Amino acid sequence: MTTGTVCRSFIGRIGGEQEVTLTPRCTMFDASVTIHEMMHALGFFHEQSRPDRDNYVNILTGNIIAGFERNFDIETNSFTLDTPYDYTSIMHYQRNLFSTDPATLDTITTKTTQAINPANVLTDLDALDICLYYECTCPDQPLRSIVCQDNMMTISCPAGQVLSVVGAVFGRIEDTGSTCPSPNALLTNVKNCAQENTIDSVKASCDGASQCTLMATTAVFGDPCPTIYKYLSVVYRCNAANCAATACMNGGVAAAAPLCCTCPAGFTGTFCEIATAVNECATSNGGCAQVCTDTAASFTCSCNPGFMLAANAMDCTDIDECATSKGGCAQVCTNTAGSFTCSCNTGFTLAADMMACDDNNECATSSGGCAQVCTNTVGSFTCSCNTGFTLAADMLACDDIDECATSSGGCAQVCTNTVGSFTCSCNTGFILAADMLACDDIDECATSSGGCAQVCTNTAGSFTCSCNTGFILAADMMGCNDIDECATSSGGCAQVCTNTAGSFMCSCNVGFVLAADMMTCDVSAVNECATSNGGCAQVCTDTAASFTCSCNPGFMLAANAMDCNDKNECAISNGGCAQVCTNTAGSFTCSCNTGFTLAADMMGCNDNNECAISNGGCAQVCTNTTGSFTCSCNTGFKLAADMLACDDVNECTTANGGCAQICTNTVGTFVCSCNTGFALAADLRSCVGMPIAHIVRAQTSCFNVKIISH
The missing domain is CATH 2.10.25.10 (Laminin)
Incomplete structure (x- = not known):
């Protein structure tokens, strides 16, 4: 418990340490606010938030301070525990709480004769709710009895005590889990209902009595929600009787407390007001077809759920639930003894609530047997086919439509049927148009x-x-x-017809000219050579009736007797040239090979002496040849790779140059010499031994040497 700025608590356990906040004002006068907040912590909502509250009170939202409207909402998680609505509950708002004008405007008004007057302590119903919710038994707990509609309830107290009704309700709070038959949601949209002033009727029958019997019927209490099975719930206490207030009845004698009366045989009760007759139900069930209930002085028959009491008040007639709105069944209702069952037409499956019918989606399994398209419908299905197909006689398969069979499928020329469609094509010389039907001519x-x-x-x-x-x-x-026009009558030409591509032309022999008609020929008297040289390439010679062409020297007349072809003089005896003949237009020239010079006759060739100029480029010896020359070298040299220079030959590299001892190479030759003690022989190659004196002399130069001869 903590002190804060407002009085508040969480609804129910939230886990761990849980605060209930109070202010000094909350506890100033009594413990009612503290108890109220602790009831929240125990899991209880406000009484006017019960799901059935609209059967008992009116919420005047127009009188509520703005922002506090949600405090008056029905809480979907609240519960009733099948106990009566308690206008005096410590969990009930005062009639003008959160009013914009508490003095004149109420926020809650009652729908019954009972006044809204919240207690400052737990009421009997508050205590009962706690005991029921937590499944405990309390010493001061009031008693409760519940009976389903069309059944009888008997409540009683021990001897010396009388009944005091705390609360009563005839109706139904659907979310309580009552064992009475469930309502039929298809018959009404009423979920929670209660008959007004039920407690007044019950108190009138039971308060002050030791025992009372109540029939839970609409004939007694009225019908707050037709077609809904209801129940009667009564909460009561047994209080000590005021023996002095009522005299003993039926021969009863006053007795000491806590009993008020001692009753004779056949009677019982605090004041002997209850006759104790034979239990008729013990024999043949009292004649009742189903349920027999013994009462103080008689018995009553009743029926099991699904039956109703017959006119003789003993037999039970089956209630045909199917007769009223098909028992709530969506499709087929079959009445049974004491009950009924719902079933569905072909194409439907019974839903989980055992009343509604869910459509079977035949298409979900093997496409309903359809070859192509399956469309589910309510209670059935239909097959259809893709474009280009038609439904077969079995209403499942699809047959191909031969579109070409009707107006050639719309094709202008050729229609070819395909599976599910068709194609148009065109004859040779045509191409299919953009509409894929017509044919456009191909240009x-x-x-x-x-x-x-x-x-x-x-x-x-x-x-x-x-x-x-x-x-x-x-x-x-x-x-x-x-067409060779000249092949027929010479094309009409008088003399010469020349065919051309697509036509022909006439011409005339020499000495004639083409007439104006371009076909006949007239004798020519003009100098043909005066015009374009008569057509001659070189020389034109006019004659009396014609002309002749000839050629300059070096040319010869061509086959057409007008042109001149060059005469190739080199083709005959090389043109007289000694070596090289080169033809030219109308003539020729002679030339010589390398190493020769053209002779004065311009035809012969004279040899060039290359050695006469700079020795032909030879380093040592140049030898002229016909048309060329060769270089060679003196003894002791050899021709270099360029065939012009001369490289020195190192004679010493071969057999030591022939020297007996020492060979020394020189440019172009070599010299032999001898080792000490030897002298070069007359052949300049061999070496011979020298006399001693010679040796000494050879070894000295600046000293007087005495020669000793032997």
Whole structure:
């Protein structure tokens, strides 16, 4: 418990240390606020937040201070424990709490004759709720009795005590888990209901009596929610009787406390007011078909759930639940003895609530047997086919539609059926249009003139080739062959007809000129050589009726008697040239090979003496040859790689140059010498021994040497 600025508590256990906050004002007068907050901590909501509160009170939201409206909401997690609504509960708001004007405006008003008057201590119903919620037994706990609709309730107290009804409700609080038959949600949308002033009726029957019997029927209490099975719940206490207030009845004699009366045989009760007759139910169940309930002076018959008491008040007639809104069944209701069952039409499965019917999705299993498209419907399914198919007679398979069978499928020329569709195509010479149905003519002439050599004419679906004047169409119907007009009557020419590609031309023999009609020939009297040299390439000689062409030296007249072809003089005897003949236009020239010079006759060739100039480039010896020269070297030298220079030969490298002892190479030769004690022989190669005197002399130079001869 802590001190704070407001009085508050969490609803129920939250785990760990749990605070209940109080202010000094909360505890100023009594412990009611403290008890109220502790009830919250025990898990209890405000009484006016019960799910059935709208059966007992009105919430006037227009009179509530702004921001506090949620304090008056129904709490979905609250509970009733099947106990009556308690207008005096310590958990109930005062009638004007959080009012914008508490003096004149209430925030809560009652729907019954009972006043809203919250207690400052636990009421009997508060204590009962705690005991029920925590499943405990309390010494001061009031008693409670519950009975389902259409059944009888008997409550009683021990001898010397009388009944005092604390609370009573006839109705139903659906979220309490009552064992009475469940309501049929399809028949009504009422979830929580209670008959107003039930407690007044029960108190009138039971308060002050030792025992009372109540029938839980709408005939007694009224019907707060038709078609809903209800129950009667009564909370009561047994208080000590005021023996002096009531005299003993039925021959009873006053007795000492706590008993008020001693009763004769056949009667019982605090004041002997209850006759104790035979228990009729003990024999043949009192004649009741199902339930027999013994009472003080008689018995009553009742029926099990699903049956109703017959007019003779003993037999039980089955209630045909299916007769009223099909028992709440969505489709098929089958009445049974004391109950009923729901079932579903083909294509549906009974739902978990055993009343509704869920549609079977036949398409979820093997596509319902459909070959292509399965569409689930409520209670059934339908098969359909993709575009290009039609549903077969079995209503499952799909047959291909031959679109080509009707108006050629819309194709302009060729229709080819395919599985589920069709395609259009066109004959040769046509191409399929953008709409994939029509055929557009192909202009073959637009591409390479359709292959025609000359003229291409496009036609619908094809084309034709033709030729220009002077040509005739070839056998391949595409090429064009030239017509040789000269082959027929010489083309009409008087003398010479010359065929040309696509035409012909006439000309005349020498001495004639072409007439104005371009076909006949007139005798020529003019000097043909005066005009363009008569057509001669070189020399034109006019004659009486014609002219002749001839050529300059070095040329010869061509086959056409007009042109001149160069004469190749070199082709005959090399043109007379000694070595090289080179043809030129109208002549030729002679030349010589390297090493020769053209002779004065411009035809012969004289040898060049290369050695005469700078020794031909030779380092030592130059020898002229016909058309060339060679270099060589003196003794002691050899020709270098360039065939011009001379390299020294080192004679000493071969057999020591022939020297007996020492060979010394020199440029172009070598010299032999001898070791000490030897002298070079006359052949300048051998070495011979020297006399001693010679040796001495040879070894001295500045001393007087005495020669000793032997």
